[in-house]
Amino acid sequence: MKIIINAISANTGGIVTYTSNLIEYIGREDLDAIIYVPRTFNAGLIESPNVTVKKVPVKRFFGPIHRFLWEQIFWRKIVKKSGADILYSSANYGVLFPPIKQVLLVQGEIYLNPVYRDKVLPKLPISEQISAFLRRNLMLFSARHSSITIFPSEVALNAALDYGPDIAENSVVNYLGVGDRFAATESRREWRQDGQLELLYVSVFYPHKDPVTLAEASRLLNDQGLPTKIRITMEAHDFDPWPSSRNELTALTSDRYADCVNIGRIEHQQLTDALKSYDAFVFPSMAETFGFPMVEAMRAGIPLIVSDIPIHREICGDAALYFKLSDPVDLAARIKELDGSASLRATLIDRAKKRAVNQFSWEKHISALRGSLDSVFAPKKIRVLINALHARTGGGVTYLRNMLPLLARDPMLEVHLCAHEDQQDVLPKAIDNIEYHFLRFERGFWKVLLREQIDLPKLARRLRADITFSPANYGPIFAPNSVVMLRNAVSVGFVERRPVKLAYWALLFVATLVSLAASKRAIAVSNYASRVGTGFMWDWTRSKVAIIPHGVDGRFRVNRKVKRNENTILAVSDIYVQKNFKNL
Known part of the structure; x- marks a missing residue:
C-alpha cells in the first residue's frame, strides 16, 4: 500500500x-x-x-x-x-x-x-x-x-x-501517543529540593490557554508564604496574531508577577530533560482536542494539576488533580494539597505512568491508523438502496422475489429495500442481509410519485447509499448514483385509445426520460426496451444503458415425464391493452 x-x-x-x-x-x-x-x-x-x-x-x-x-x-x-x-x-x-x-x-x-x-x-x-x-x-x-x-x-x-x-x-x-524518551526518570528533582516550588506549563499561546490563571495562583501562593515559581513556555510573539489577548501578555510581564513568572520557549527535544527539573506540571487550558503536553508529563512521572474540563478528565482520568476552570484560588488550593502530601504525589505519578503506557503509546496509535488505512484500501461492500415503491403486481414483484435472495447472498453488497407499508404481504420478507424500510403515507398515484422524489433521496443520504436502484422505468431524480431499469414497453401508448390511459402512458414516458437523464447508469431488459424507453434520447444515452435480459427460475425447466393436453392453452399475464387477449 x-x-x-x-x-x-x-x-x-x-x-x-x-x-x-x-x-x-x-x-x-x-x-x-x-x-x-x-x-x-x-x-x-x-x-x-x-x-x-x-x-x-x-x-x-x-x-x-x-x-x-x-x-x-x-x-x-x-x-x-x-x-x-x-x-x-x-x-x-x-x-x-x-x-x-x-x-x-x-x-x-x-x-x-x-x-x-x-x-x-x-x-x-x-x-x-x-x-x-x-x-x-x-x-x-x-x-x-x-x-x-x-x-x-x-x-x-x-x-x-x-x-x-x-x-x-x-x-x-484514535488516541495519540507519547514518545518512549519521556519515560526516562534519572536525576529527577526532589520535591521542593531548594525550598521553592517549581511549576511548569508547556504550551504556545492561543486565546483558550489561560496562562494568567496560573500566574495569579503563583502570586497567591507566594503571598501565603509558599515560595513558588512558574515557567510558561510562551513567547511574546505568540500573542501577535491575537490583538484581543495582548492584555494577557501585559499581565504576564507586569510587576505583579515579575518575581514568580518566567516565559520562554523550551524546544521539544529539550522537554524530556526539562520535565525532570520541575516539581509539578500545571495545565490550565480552557479547551483541548487532546493535550500532548499532559500525556508527555504523565509518561515522564511528574504530578499533574489540570483544569476541570471534559477533555482533561478523558485523558488524565484519576491520574491528576483538578481545579475549577479559570479559578486561581482553587488552583492555589490544589497546589498546596499536592505540596502537603507525598503519598498523593506518588499515587498520581504511578497512575499517570501506567495510564500513559497503556492508553497513549505511538505503537497503539500507528496500529489503529494502519487498521483504518487497511479498511479503506480493502474492497468495501457496496450499499444499495432498492426502490420497490412500484412493485405491487406483475413483473415488478416477480423480479424482486427472484433477485432479492441473490443480492442478499453477494458478500460485497449491503442491500436496503424501500417500499410502502401496504407492500409487506407482497414482497419477500425476512431475507437475511436485507434491511427493510417501509414508508407510511396514504397510498395514491400522485402521492407515491411525490413521496418517491422526497423520501427516497433523504433515505439514500441517511444510509449513505452508494447506489439507488429503481427496477422500474423511473425513480427518484435527486438520489445519489441513481440506476433505473427500462422494462416497461412505453410504446403501449401508441395502441391505447382511452384518454386517461393515454395520459398515464405519456406521463410514464416523460418520467422515464427524466429519470434516465438524471441517472448514472440504466439497465434495459432487451434491446427493444432500451430503444423504446429512451426514445429520441437514444443517441445521447446509449453509453449509459446496459442490456441485461431477465432470468428465469430453474423450476421452469422442461419435465418430459408430464403428459400434456394438446388442446389447452395457458396465458399468464395481468390484463393490459397490449397483451392482445382479444385476438387470443
Whole structure:
C-alpha cells in the first residue's frame, strides 16, 4: 500500500510533535509513504527506507485563502500524480474532492469545542468568529469527503457531531501517543529540593490557554508564604496574531508577577530533560482536542494539576488533580494539597505512568491508523438502496422475489429495500442481509410519485447509499448514483385509445426520460426496451444503458415425464391493452 501524507501544517505546537513521531513510527510499518512537510520542518534525523519526506513546493502561503486554494488545486494534482492508494490528511482539513480515497485526522480543530465556543469565541474579534465558522464548516465538508475521519478523543468527536451528526458513521477515535524518551526518570528533582516550588506549563499561546490563571495562583501562593515559581513556555510573539489577548501578555510581564513568572520557549527535544527539573506540571487550558503536553508529563512521572474540563478528565482520568476552570484560588488550593502530601504525589505519578503506557503509546496509535488505512484500501461492500415503491403486481414483484435472495447472498453488497407499508404481504420478507424500510403515507398515484422524489433521496443520504436502484422505468431524480431499469414497453401508448390511459402512458414516458437523464447508469431488459424507453434520447444515452435480459427460475425447466393436453392453452399475464387477449 502506498500512502501520501499531507503534513504541510507542521509548523508549531502539537502538529509538529505528531508529524515527527508519525514519520518515526510509520517507517516501521510495511508501507510506502511520501510525507510533505513545510520548508521549516527539520527532517534531518529521519532514516527509513520506505518513508520519503518532501518539502512543500511553495516558499510561503500568503494567508489562509492562498493556502486553501493551493491545496484544492495544486496539492490535488500532486496527489493525483503520486500513484498513491490513499491520501492521509493529518491536520483538520482535506481535499474536498480527493482524486483517491482520503483519511482525515482532526486533531486541532478547537473551534468545535463547546467550552471554547461558549467562553472564548465570543470575546474574539468578529473576523476571528467568521474564521471559526469557515474553518468549522471546511472541516465538516472535508470529513464528508473522506473515507474515514479520525479524532484524537471522544470529546473532540462529540464536539464535531454537535455540528455534523452525519459524519458519525465514518468517524473513529484514535488516541495519540507519547514518545518512549519521556519515560526516562534519572536525576529527577526532589520535591521542593531548594525550598521553592517549581511549576511548569508547556504550551504556545492561543486565546483558550489561560496562562494568567496560573500566574495569579503563583502570586497567591507566594503571598501565603509558599515560595513558588512558574515557567510558561510562551513567547511574546505568540500573542501577535491575537490583538484581543495582548492584555494577557501585559499581565504576564507586569510587576505583579515579575518575581514568580518566567516565559520562554523550551524546544521539544529539550522537554524530556526539562520535565525532570520541575516539581509539578500545571495545565490550565480552557479547551483541548487532546493535550500532548499532559500525556508527555504523565509518561515522564511528574504530578499533574489540570483544569476541570471534559477533555482533561478523558485523558488524565484519576491520574491528576483538578481545579475549577479559570479559578486561581482553587488552583492555589490544589497546589498546596499536592505540596502537603507525598503519598498523593506518588499515587498520581504511578497512575499517570501506567495510564500513559497503556492508553497513549505511538505503537497503539500507528496500529489503529494502519487498521483504518487497511479498511479503506480493502474492497468495501457496496450499499444499495432498492426502490420497490412500484412493485405491487406483475413483473415488478416477480423480479424482486427472484433477485432479492441473490443480492442478499453477494458478500460485497449491503442491500436496503424501500417500499410502502401496504407492500409487506407482497414482497419477500425476512431475507437475511436485507434491511427493510417501509414508508407510511396514504397510498395514491400522485402521492407515491411525490413521496418517491422526497423520501427516497433523504433515505439514500441517511444510509449513505452508494447506489439507488429503481427496477422500474423511473425513480427518484435527486438520489445519489441513481440506476433505473427500462422494462416497461412505453410504446403501449401508441395502441391505447382511452384518454386517461393515454395520459398515464405519456406521463410514464416523460418520467422515464427524466429519470434516465438524471441517472448514472440504466439497465434495459432487451434491446427493444432500451430503444423504446429512451426514445429520441437514444443517441445521447446509449453509453449509459446496459442490456441485461431477465432470468428465469430453474423450476421452469422442461419435465418430459408430464403428459400434456394438446388442446389447452395457458396465458399468464395481468390484463393490459397490449397483451392482445382479444385476438387470443
